[in-house]
Amino acid sequence: MPNKSWLPLRYGKHGTTAWYRNTWNPLSNNKDVEIITARRLRKGRKPLIGRYHEAINIPKLIHYITTPKNIFLPEVKTSLAFFLGSMLFAISGALDLGNIHQATYLFVIGSTSFLLGAYWQIDQMIKTHRLYLQGRIDYLSCSFIAVLTSKIGTISYNFNSYSSYIHPKAIDWTWLFSETIPYAAGSLLFVISGYFHMIEIGHGRGIMAAQIQNLEWWIAITFTLGSLFFLISAILGFPGNIQTATAAHQSASDIFCIIGGLTLSIHSILSLAECSEDNE
Helix, strand or coil, X not given: CCCCCCEEEEEECCEEEEEEEEEXXXXXXXXXXXXXXXXXXXXXXXXXXXXXXXXXXXXXXXXXXXXXXXXXXXXXXXXXXXXXXXXXXXXXXXXXXCCCCCHHHHHHHHHHHHHHHHHHHHHHHHHHHHHHCCCXXXXXXXXXXXXXXXXXXXXXXXXXXXXXXXXXXXXXXXXXXXHHHHXXXXXXXXXXXXXXXXXXXXXXXXXXXXXXXEHHHHHHHHHHHHHHHHHHHHHHCCEEEHHHCEECCHHHHHHHHHHHXXXXXXXXXXXXXXXXXXXX
């Protein structure tokens, strides 16, 4: 828990996902409870009084998206890095679909952007955990597993993209183990990360429990769906002919890469909106 004054409130499959403490509500001039969730904790955000999340609607969402951001904040840098990486993956998929070879360069930049975003994300979580958890890090929490698996996933994406850039004419087993399998591994790790993000905001109510007015739920679900589309893309890209490094369903693989990139771009925009919630 954050400190001794906070008590466990909600349990997920991987530990406590929300804590509470008694407080005074200045608006109602009555006693109330202050709640901080695992997601808000790892992002260093303030607790909420009497609720798990801020109710969101379209006008409020547009306001949050268009509010100026401090680009030096780790959560803003993470969102921007993931947005750039997602868009470049989508553009790369479209170029690859049109047999335009410049797609490889964009894949390299996009995967590097993902890597930076994942670094800022895990660095922020470690710092906030040390600050609020009496100097310790909860390595078995859903929050830590979520950010760690996405970090390792970005490393796999980088192995895939840089291998493709350095050895553009790789064939046979070299192509399979340096490009196809790392792309699939990175996508699978992203899906696992999305699963734990859903647990993090589900608070023991199940990952399929819809929370339509919760911005955090939309952020988690778009990340999970985008990752799933990438995984489908990777599976469709497995060999049809390993000798000539030909994918079984290359066009379909590119299409799902485009869809995955666009979905993760939406996730990144929603994450940017989340960065402005505490300013209200």
